[in-house]
Amino acid sequence: MKNLGLSCLLLVSIGFQSCKNEKANDTKEATKAEKPISVNCYQALYDKDTIDLKINTLKDGKISGSMVMKMYAMSEKTGDIEGEFRGDTLFADYSFIQGKNENATFKNPLAILKRGDTLILGNGKIETYLGRSYFAKGAPIDFDRVKYKFLTVDCVDK
Structure with a gap:
């Protein structure tokens, strides 16, 4: 029984x-x-690194999009972002594959500050709990000493 x-x-x-x-x-x-109400494209350059970012703003204020990170001497990272703005900062998750290995998907948190037409990719302490990565509570996210500042570019469909 x-x-x-x-x-x-x-x-x-x-x-x-x-x-x-x-x-x-x-x-x-x-x-x-869902059809986005606006689509914006950005690009960040630092030394030999390039990051292409496409942001779709949806009706409910949520953000979706794609990001391709081409870092010098590393495999290309290609994936999608999903998140939302809290004030002037976009908090999103970046789900990506690295190189040609489509069997392994990685997920990292992103914090992107909007200053005028420029987006700044922040640096912060990341913790992982039960396989989920997130920014550590109480630890600041630095938007001043950063490598990647995104400038607006024309969107190009590939």
């Missing part, structure tokens, strides 16, 4: 988890399908 109760509990848990995953996928697909 005890094993029957545990089996039922396990099945119910699996059912709830699968429903949760479907809702998360539906939300992600809806965000990608």
Whole structure:
């Protein structure tokens, strides 16, 4: 009888988890399908490094887009960003693949400060908990001593 109760509990848990995953996928697909109210493209150059950023602003204030990081002597990072502005700072997650390895997807937090037409990629202490990376609470994000400052460029579809 005890094993029957545990089996039922396990099945119910699996059912709830699968429903949760479907809702998360539906939300992600809806965000990608939604037409943006504005699209802006930016580029940051530092020594031999180049970062191309495309930001789509959606109706609900959420941000989606893409980013390609070409760092000297490193594999190219290509991926998507999703987040939202809090004041003048965009907090987003950057999900990317590195090089041609499409089997491994990485996810890093981003903080990008908007000053006029310029975006500044901030540096901060990143912590990881249960496989999720985020900016450490209470630790400041530096927007002054940075490498990457994005300037507005024309959007080019590839």
